[in-house]
Every structure is written in structure tokens, then in C-alpha cells.
Amino acid sequence: xxxxxxxxxxxxxxxxxxxxxxxxxxxxxxxxxxxxxxxxxxxxxxxxxxxxxxxxxxxxxxxxxxxxxxxxxxxxxxxxxxxxxxxxxxxxxxxxxxxxxxxxxxxxxxxxxxxxxxxxxxxxxxxxxxxxxxxxxxxxxxxxxxxxxxxxxxxxxxxxxxxxxxxxxxxxxxxxxxxxxxxxxxxxxxxxxxxxxxxxxxxxxxxxxxxxxxxxxxxxxxxxxxxxx
Amino acid sequence: xxxxxxxxxxxxxxxxxxxxxxxxxxxxxxxxxxxxxxxxxxxxxxxxxxxxxxxxxxxxxxxxxxxxxxxxxxxxxxxxxxxxxxxxxxxxxxxxxxxxxxxxxxxxxxxxxxxxxxxxxxxxxxxxxxxxxxxxxxxxxxxxxxxxxxxxxxxxxxxxxxxxxxxxxxxxxxxxxxxxxxxxxxxxxxxxxxxxxxxxxxxxxxxxxxxxxxxxxxxxxxxxxxxxx
DNA sequence: CTGTAAACCTGACAAAAGTCATTGTTTCAG
DNA sequence: CTGAAACAATGACTTTTGTCAGGTTTACAG
Numbered sequence: 055x056x057x058x059x060x061x062x063x064x065x066x067x068x069x070x071x072x073x074x075x076x077x078x079x080x081x082x083x084x085x086x087x088x089x090x091x092x093x094x095x096x097x098x099x100x101x102x103x104x105x106x107x108x109x110x111x112x113x114x115x116x117x118x119x120x121x122x123x124x125x126x127x128x129x130x131x132x133x134x135x136x137x138x139x140x141x142x143x144x145x146x147x148x149x150x151x152x153x154x155x156x157x158x159x160x161x162x163x164x165x166x167x168x169x170x171x172x173x174x175x176x177x178x179x180x181x182x183x184x185x186x187x188x189x190x191x192x193x194x195x196x197x198x199x200x201x202x203x204x205x206x207x208x209x210x211x212x213x214x215x216x217x218x219x220x221x222x223x224x225x226x227x228x229x230x231x232x233x234x235x236x237x238x239x240x241x242x243x244x245x246x247x248x249x250x251x252x253x254x255x256x257x258x259x260x261x262x263x264x265x266x267x268x269x270x271x272x273x274x275x276x277x278x279x280x281x282x283x
Numbered sequence: 284x285x286x287x288x289x290x291x292x293x294x295x296x297x298x299x300x301x302x303x304x305x306x307x308x309x310x311x312x313x314x315x316x317x318x319x320x321x322x323x324x325x326x327x328x329x330x331x332x333x334x335x336x337x338x339x340x341x342x343x344x345x346x347x348x349x350x351x352x353x354x355x356x357x358x359x360x361x362x363x364x365x366x367x368x369x370x371x372x373x374x375x376x377x378x379x380x381x382x383x384x385x386x387x388x389x390x391x392x393x394x395x396x397x398x399x400x401x402x403x404x405x406x407x408x409x410x411x412x413x414x415x416x417x418x419x420x421x422x423x424x425x426x427x428x429x430x431x432x433x434x435x436x437x438x439x440x441x442x443x444x445x446x447x448x449x450x451x452x453x454x455x456x457x458x459x460x461x462x463x464x465x466x467x468x469x470x471x472x473x474x475x476x477x478x479x480x481x482x483x484x485x486x487x488x489x490x491x492x493x494x495x496x497x498x499x500x501x502x503x504x505x506x507x508x509x510x511x512x
Numbered sequence: 513c514t515g516t517a518a519a520c521c522t523g524a525c526a527a528a529a530g531t532c533a534t535t536g537t538t539t540c541a542g
Numbered sequence: 543c544t545g546a547a548a549c550a551a552t553g554a555c556t557t558t559t560g561t562c563a564g565g566t567t568t569a570c571a572g
Binding site for chain 3: 204206244250265
């Protein structure tokens, strides 16, 4: 129980050897575990966080409300991922809301332990920095995709992304179940447009559905579409 | 001459007191200054950088080629800004190309000095980290804008952004001069669409032009447009 | 100068995406 | 079990944006 939480931090920050035993212990001792129901918020845009949240189980969407009243989902966080680091590190209030997409278990780690380690352990800090540099690079890719690809391409890419990052069961259905609206909010489009394209993909047998579940059928066709063929 | 280069690093990383005298001296001693003509590349997507570039004078566009052959400009860097940190920190090849938008003067700082300071000086690292956390937050905002705002809104916002970040002369013309194509690549649209919207803004007297120069005339109208009125 | 290439502009049309209205389908609390 | 609420689907239509195919103007090397 205890070790799994340490692992969140360690995995996210890629720094197993960078945090000392004592630091890990301190972080681990001060953790608090919470259970969150599907649909509940973990934190909301604008809040000041005095710690980070580490996902133990389930999936959370991190989104930002845009001027036109729509949510843009910026990231989906699952087991082992940490939410709220940016806010804690930059000492700003969060720019994102975190809402559970499925029932979840998260643990909360007060900022003190983290801030402390950052100032005292250069190796740890460098690892966090490296992780963030990587995230920033990914953000650039997202910007390019959003502005240069069509909605159809973005949806195709989203399914491939979901499968690669959250996996699928034996029958090939994705392990995450998102509503059409959530998918629309990930790719930044209207829910109706999203539904239409999903129907089209189903008709062309690029994907299959069963209840709420969606599965990738023809990876190659989806890939080709994304790459512009 | 020497001090100005130190200042680049210091300003970008927000950490005047975080780097020790000796570190600054070392960085400063190993710098190389280059002159770059408008249109020339400083580095290209995919290259491995063995140092960072600090802008002394002029403006550079940082862009990424998308699958459809168009460039997406992710950032404009001007005096005092550092380019290539992500690559150096994450030890990955750059994901962006840097091309001069005007004649430039940049200085090159070999990565050794920086990597060294990162490992030895926690305060410096934390400052860099904080800066990067802030950049990441901005990237989220860009993602939301790109996916939720219309081309017209994004162009209006771009002009306000350019004026706020690069300033304007006494007559109100922007200090940066970008081609229509560059503006299109900043907001992620077709050059023709960009030109049409600029013509419209000019007709409605939201902006004015003189040769290549563009100036903001009616800030409020532009702002309202961005905010959806 | 001056010719040429690059940048800018415009119209006509096509394609992509959004909006509104309506209906069918699940889901789940009571 | 059942009825309201949330979700999914589809048609009809509008708006936005992209594409193509011309033009004009501007910059500038020779």
C-alpha cells in the first residue's frame, strides 16, 4: 500500500535513484488516500493546490474551460500519473480542472515534501526538469496537430492514442470509456461532428463498438488517415 | 558586451541570484556570438544541439513542419530569450526549427556549462523548472485557443499578442514585421484566409498598415472579437 | 533603372465543420 | 419496473475555412 504511492512519484518523475530514502519516506508518510466517484471533481480550475495528486486507479480528465463555454480536455491521467505538479512548482493556481472519468483512487501528497526535495536534491530536480521538458515538447506536437489536422484526422489519432496509452481488452475494446462529448472535447470539436465521424468510422469498419465500448479494428486505415492518405 | 550575454541567461531563467559568480563567468567565457541574416536558419528540426542560443538582437521564429507540408510557428523569440533549452535539458534532438525573421545577433552557449550548473546548483535548477512549468501552462492555453477559437479570433489575438510582447513605435506600428504567410503559420490557417481577414480588419479600421508594417488601431474591438462578442 | 521573383490580393468554388431541431436509446434512482 | 435525464444519432441547413486560379504590387539583384 505504502510503496505503491512512492512509485507514483518515482515513475512520474523518472527518478528512482534521485530521491533519497528519507525523502521518499517522508513523502510516503504524509500521503492521504481518497476515493473518487465517476464524474466527481478532484480539483477545479483556479484553485490553489497545496500538494499534488497521484492516480492509483481509474482515469481523470484534465480540462480547461474556454471562452465559448466548452471544455477542452488537455490530458487524460491514469495509474501512476501525477496531477497538479505545475501548479505546485510554479506556485500559481491551477489552470486545469481534474474530473474523474471512471471511479478512482488517488493519493494526495502535500507540497512541502516535494518543494523541500526540489531545493535539496539537485538530481531529483533535474529529473523533474527533464520530465517537464519532455511534456513541453509533446505540447508543441499537440499544438501542431490541433491547428493543422482535420477533425477526422484528430479523432482517428485519438483512438490510436487511447489504445496505445490505456490498452485494450482481449476483444480489442479500449480500457477507457469516454462519452462522445468527452472525445469531442479531447479533439476540440462539436459533439455532433464527433458522433458523425465515429458513425462513419464504424460503417467503414475502422472501429467497432459495443455499448459504450469502442475498439480499434483497422489500425492501418486509421494511421493512413492521420498521415494524410 | 560580456555582461549582456550573461543577462540573457539570467533573464530567461529568472535567476539572477541562483547562479553563482563562477558559474556565470564560465558560461560567459565560453560564449560565441553569431550574426544571422533574415531568412537564415539557426538550427533545424531534428538536429542535436550541443548548447543553447540566446537572442541578443532581432527576432526568430520557432516552427515545426506538419505532415501536410505547412510550418506551424510555435513561438517567436526576441531579445533576451533562450532557444534550445528543452533539447539540451531533455537530451533529445530539437523538435523545432529556428529561422531569423529579421537580421539577428545571437550567442551560443555550450551545454556543458549549463548541464553542470543544473546538477550542482539546486536553486538555479528550481528556477529553470519554474520557468518551464510556466511555459507548459502557456502551452495549454495555446492548445485551447487553437481548438476552440475561430481563425478570425486567433488573428485578432495574434496582433494584440505581438503588440504586447514586441511593442510598437510612436505611430503605433508593431516592432516585428511578419509576412502574411508567417502570420498564417502562427495562427494555423491558410495564407489566403489570413490575407482576407487582415483586409477585413483594415476595412473595419481595427488595424492599419503601411508597407509591410501593421499597427493596432482599435484594441477594444479586437479584444471583444477575441472574447466572442 | 529594369526584369524577375516573391509577396500580396481577390474571386469563385468546394469542402469541412458548426448549429439547431428532432428522435431514438440507455441508464439509473426511486 | 418505470419514467426522467443523460446520451447518442441523424437530417437540414449555415457558416467557416480551404483550394485553385488568376491577378497586382513590391523588393531587389544585376
